[in-house]
Amino acid sequence: MIRIAVDCMGGDHGPSVTLPACAAFLAAHPQARLLLVGRPEVLSALPPGLDASRCTVVPAAEVVEMDDPVEVALRRKKDSSMRVAIAQVKDGAADVAVSAGNTGALMAIARYVLKTLDGIDRPAIATQMPNAAGGATTVLDLGANVDCSAEHLLQFAVMGSALVAANGRENPSVGLLNIGEEVIKGNDVIKRAGQLLREAAARGDLNFHGNVEGNDIFKGTTDIVVCDGFVGNVALKASEGLASMIGAFLREEFGRGWHSRLAALVAWPVLARFKRRVDHRRYNGAALLGLRGLVFKSHGSADAFAFEQALRRAYDAAEARLLERVQRRIARAAPLMATPSGESPAATPL
Amino acid sequence: MIRIAVDCMGGDHGPSVTLPACAAFLAAHPQARLLLVGRPEVLSALPPGLDASRCTVVPAAEVVEMDDPVEVALRRKKDSSMRVAIAQVKDGAADVAVSAGNTGALMAIARYVLKTLDGIDRPAIATQMPNAAGGATTVLDLGANVDCSAEHLLQFAVMGSALVAANGRENPSVGLLNIGEEVIKGNDVIKRAGQLLREAAARGDLNFHGNVEGNDIFKGTTDIVVCDGFVGNVALKASEGLASMIGAFLREEFGRGWHSRLAALVAWPVLARFKRRVDHRRYNGAALLGLRGLVFKSHGSADAFAFEQALRRAYDAAEARLLERVQRRIARAAPLMATPSGESPAATPL
Structure with a gap:
């Protein structure tokens, strides 16, 4: 079983895109379970095609807007759907999180909540x-x-x-x-x-x-x-x-x-x-690499088909145990990877 | 009258492309004259369509190859068609030079022969x-x-x-x-x-x-x-x-x-x-800007149609007095453009 925490509110279109994508994704992945994160009033009425028996609604009162500065997303919206989705991964409730929200905010929150892996100064987007x-x-x-x-x-x-x-x-x-x-x-x-x-x-x-x-x-x-x-x-x-x-x-x-x-x-x-x-759209779904947990980013303008691809990528990565693979490879290459002393490993946000 | 010095030997195909392009270009530009620069034995037999009355062959014994390092092109091949073409601009015999040769060599030679304009540290390719x-x-x-x-x-x-x-x-x-x-x-x-x-x-x-x-x-x-x-x-x-x-x-x-x-x-x-x-191919012909003379660069793999476009661009730039326009604009913006002291204005060759 693979559990995906979905930021249902993120992206240009929010639930009108993410929920139909979740329905299509679940239909094709019998081993998947979804944590649908977002405003409870929006997620109280799930679309008819969605297999509710494999979904859990996780309430989050706030939404990170596409043009929110990183500081606002990180410091003022502590109950955002984006942050709560990532926290599910941190807490072990989900194997991977997916969001179509603001890239800078997603990276900053993921970094803050999950922290970087040993040996990695800066997470990257692939x-x-x-x-x-x-x-x-x-x-x-x-x-x-x-x-x-x-x-x-x-x-x-x-x-x-x-x-x-x-x-x-x-x-x-x-x-x-x-x-x-x-x-x-x-x-x-x-x-x-x-x-x-x-x-x-x-x-x-x-x-x-x-x-x-x-x-x-x-x-x-x-x-x-x-x-x-x-x-x-x-x-x-x-x-x-x-x-x-x-x-x-x-x-x-x-x-x-x-x-x-x-x-x-x-x-x-x-x-x-x-x-x-x-x-x-077939290539939608970028991996945030270098964190102590798996996070995937969908294009903000994704439609349901594209968002479903991001869910698939996240599922495949979790199933293939991407996190452990990254950790193993980093440990092996560690002697070459150390940052020259004196450089602070601060991220430069988007 | 606009006079263009053409490096006939440059590019992946040399004279088999540059000469037919020159013929087509001259036919469309009655005010143009060409200085055909290259090996005399190659340029002794001009193609039938080329209006020889508006062409002068300027001999150059050597050719800069596409994979020649900048040092070789600059120091060892002093009689290359590329360098002789640029020297025509320097000497006032041509209004502009065009070459499909190696970009790094062209920039280095143009810079060495023509020098940069006052106020410009580094020429650019546009x-x-x-x-x-x-x-x-x-x-x-x-x-x-x-x-x-x-x-x-x-x-x-x-x-x-x-x-x-x-x-x-x-x-x-x-x-x-x-x-x-x-x-x-x-x-x-x-x-x-x-x-x-x-x-x-x-x-x-x-x-x-x-x-x-x-x-x-x-x-x-x-x-x-x-x-x-x-x-x-x-x-x-x-x-x-x-x-x-x-x-x-x-x-x-x-x-x-x-x-x-x-x-x-x-x-x-x-x-x-x-x-x-x-x-x-319609967009072929890049300007080397910031030099005390006009030089245009054609794509190395250009065919005759593409090379002709580079000739047209060079012609139009010379006709519109691009060099003086650049100088005027630089003089106006000079107070803002000075490089912070201490930085050497050395070029980083391609």
């Missing part, structure tokens, strides 16, 4: 992006850390390797995001991170491929791409922007005049297959 | 990306500078504004690439850059919109997006990778079985229009 090799590339960090040391990048590589291994890909390859493949490229932090990653690979702690460039994320050159949160966030959002633009252009061209509309009709099955392949 | 607003977003820097100070980012904003204004868009808006729109987001360099940009805007030196995120590049939120070279390079290459992947998926789906192939036939005019809209 997500998957589809690649041309037919699989997905796991990219981290995606915005939790805007200034990273070489040791942080090594920590991300170790945690990312545990995540991908938990997904069934043993000994996944790691690429270091850079502006060229040669060892001499990049700034000092990147060069030193490359050195640490090579040492870790030589010790058998991970499978380091070398430097990769932005296009390698979508080529699928490596299973994992490691970068600081600023770069990862820009790459992710630029990709989202480009994909939207291309989608809009395609729709516009297929809507331009009667011949184009006829062509769209004829090409419908092809376009539907294409759309399914590039559907970013 | 290119255009298509946006959903129907225009193009100018992004800089794209890889010349991997560690930037706030003052460098301001310099990029000023130079980018001159470039876009030269393209006919007066008072273009500038966005600072960040991981959120709020002023408090980002690392210390970004926050300080935001402050400098706001001061420059208050003085009327530029039109600062505020922070933008990765997706804004393709939304077209601002005319210009400013970032350090590491981030810009990753964003550009990630976008190239994603566009290739989407293109490959679309081709695969339209090639899967007889119904799909029939649909492709029916949809052909629509797909051709779509392809034209997202054709990255």
Whole structure:
């Protein structure tokens, strides 16, 4: 049995999205139980499709809004659905928590409530992006850390390797995001991170491929791409922007005049297959790694289908015992991962 | 009359691409003259379509290879077609130089031969990306500078504004690439850059919109997006990778079985229009800004159509007196742009 604490109030749409997603998810996962966290008056009437026998409502009076500053979410809303969901993991009542709320608040609360693992200075956010090799590339960090040391990048590589291994890909390859493949490229932090990653690979702690460039994320050159949160966030959002633009252009061209509309009709099955392949909703659900408990983040704008994917990812991670895998890998790589003395391990919130 | 020095040997394909592009370009630009720089034995037989009366062959015995280290290109190949082309600008024989060669070598040689403008510590590379607003977003820097100070980012904003204004868009808006729109987001360099940009805007030196995120590049939120070279390079290459992947998926789906192939036939005019809209070759031609002379860089893998676009961009920039525009804007913003004392203005080569 896997127990998921769901922040039902989070995201742009709240319960109107999270509850239908929970219903669909439970129907497909007979071994799952859900803790539905949120305002009791909202959760008193569960939708008809939801298997209530496997759900427990956990009341939380407040909601972290999408634009709440981290301080407000952390200090003033102590009974928020987000915080109560994470507390279920801390207390052992749930194996994993899922929220579509404000990323900065989620990371700060998760860090505050759960604390970081020994050997990890900074938790990271990892997500998957589809690649041309037919699989997905796991990219981290995606915005939790805007200034990273070489040791942080090594920590991300170790945690990312545990995540991908938990997904069934043993000994996944790691690429270091850079502006060229040669060892001499990049700034000092990147060069030193490359050195640490090579040492870790030589010790058998991970499978380091070398430097990769932005296009390698979508080529699928490596299973994992490691970068600081600023770069990862820009790459992710630029990709989202480009994909939207291309989608809009395609729709516009297929809507331009009667011949184009006829062509769209004829090409419908092809376009539907294409759309399914590039559907970013299938990749929804980012892991917060490096904490003493499992937390997954859904895109704030997720619809029920997308939110269900985040629930699936959380379920799979809990089932594959991701937390223990991360801890084992960190313990093994610990000698290389220590932050140079003098640096405070303070998080830079989003 | 505009005179362009063309490095005919540069790029993945050399003269087999550059010469046909020169022929097409000359045919469309009656006021242009070309200095064709390269090995005399290769340039002795010009292709039949090329108007030889408007071309002068300038011999250069050596060629900078795509994988030559910067040191080799700069110190050992003093008679390279790349260097001789840039020297034509320095000597006043050409108004602008164009090369499809190795970016790192081109920047280093251009910097060495032409020197930087007063007030500019580091030249930047600026290119255009298509946006959903129907225009193009100018992004800089794209890889010349991997560690930037706030003052460098301001310099990029000023130079980018001159470039876009030269393209006919007066008072273009500038966005600072960040991981959120709020002023408090980002690392210390970004926050300080935001402050400098706001001061420059208050003085009327530029039109600062505020922070933008990765997706804004393709939304077209601002005319210009400013970032350090590491981030810009990753964003550009990630976008190239994603566009290739989407293109490959679309081709695969339209090639899967007889119904799909029939649909492709029916949809052909629509797909051709779509392809034209997202054709990255139309955006080929990046400006090297901040030098005492105009240099444009074509993608190394450019075909003749793409290389011709780079020639057009170079022509338009020379015709619009881009160099003087950049100098004027820099002089105006000079009080804000000075690098904090103690920092050496050394370039970090690609």
